[in-house]
Amino acid sequence: MTNMTDSYAVIGNPIKHSLSPEIFKIFAQQTGQSLVYQKLLAPFDLFNETVKDFQDKGGKGLNVTLPFKGQAFRLATQHNDAARLAQSANTLIFSPQGEITAANTDGVGLIHDIENNHLVKIKDQRILLIGAGGAATGVIAPLLSKTPKNLHIVNRTAEKALALAQRFGQLGEISASGFDGLNGETFDLIINASSASLYGEMVPLSPSVISAHCICYDMVYLPEATVFLQWAQKNGAIQCIDGLGMLVEQAAESFYLWRGIRPETQPVIQQLRK
Numbered sequence: 058m059t060n061m062t063d064s065y066a067v068i069g070n071p072i073k074h075s076l077s078p079e080i081f082k083i084f085a086q087q088t089g090q091s092l093v094y095q096k097l098l099a100p101f102d103l104f105n106e107t108v109k110d111f112q113d114k115g116g117k118g119l120n121v122t123l124p125f126k127g128q129a130f131r132l133a134t135q136h137n138d139a140a141r142l143a144q145s146a147n148t149l150i151f152s153p154q155g156e157i158t159a160a161n162t163d164g165v166g167l168i169h170d171i172e173n174n175h176l177v178k179i180k181d182q183r184i185l186l187i188g189a190g191g192a193a194t195g196v197i198a199p200l201l202s203k204t205p206k207n208l209h210i211v212n213r214t215a216e217k218a219l220a221l222a223q224r225f226g227q228l229g230e231i232s233a234s235g236f237d238g239l240n241g242e243t244f245d246l247i248i249n250a251s252s253a254s255l256y257g258e259m260v261p262l263s264p265s266v267i268s269a270h271c272i273c274y275d276m277v278y279l280p281e282a283t284v285f286l287q288w289a290q291k292n293g294a295i296q297c298i299d300g301l302g303m304l305v306e307q308a309a310e311s312f313y314l315w316r317g318i319r320p321e322t323q324p325v326i327q328q329l330r331k
């Protein structure tokens with residue numbers, strides 16, 4: 058039996074603009090669960106202390122966002138497979154004995170959104186993944202598990218992309234480069250896992266990467282189309298998808314890990330779009 062007022066939060070810095078409290082409120086209403094969910098701002102140098110304080114006050118779990126996913130992974134004493142592969146965590150689960158388990162639901166969230174919500178195929182596709190930070194790292198293994206033809210990682214700092222390709226090389230067809238190393242290749246699915254769109258910046262990508270049937274996905278969600286999705290549309294992408302669906306899907310997976318109940322995501326996505 059869970060407590061009547063189990064307490065959860067999303068921890069990050071900055072955290073002001075997080076949609077997570079709204080998402081979890083709708084999940085709780087929909088599933089008849091009683092819980093509170095807040096935003097928790099952690100000072101950059103006090104992440105562990107802020108987590109411990111929340112746990113000491115009876116918190117049951119945390120979602121973790123920028124820039125603390127790596128620290129969250131290291132703080133935990135137990136890790137699920139997805140977190141271990143990514144070496145980063147977006148979900149922390151506190152046991153009654155005080156143990157912290159790290160999970161990573163970003164990959165599941167992305168795959169659910171791409172395959173189930175947008176009916177986009179990953180198998181046998183040529184995929185370009187932009188970025189080599191926490192978000193990109195968390196989705197590489199789940200993407201490779203769907204056996205794309207190739208997954209190419211491109212990043213502003215090329216060394217980080219190359220290191221990821223090496224780290225995940227055992228799991229499937231994977232390659233990497235900087236933006237100037239793309240050599241005229243085209244892709245069927247381009248996923249922007251960089252934070253460039255958050256700052257209104259376009260990554261230095263040539264329109265020639267867009268194939269005739271290319272679908273473009275930006276993990277960033279903004280009320281208006283991101284610069285990346287505007288660029289994609291202008292250059293012939295047949296479908297442009299933003300990160301709202303992924304945000305709701307990764308939250309649903311966290312909710313399931315905490316509460317053992319999987320909420321319906323479609324009504325939540327529709328409600329937030331309004």
Ligand code: NDP
Pocket residue numbers: 123124163166187188189190191192193212213214217250251252253255258259260261276277278300301303304305307
């Ligand atoms: P990180 O800070 O770990 O990584 C940022 C990445 O973006 C790095 O690869 C960085 O390159 C690159 N980058 C930043 N600015 C630019 C730029 N101007 N031009 C080119 N590349 C740039 O962030 P995360 O990986 O954790 O998150 C990335 C984005 O994904 C965030 O905007 C976040 O909001 C979004 N996200 C969305 C989710 C969803 O559910 N929809 C879930 C998780 C994340 P370099 O290595 O060279 O610095």
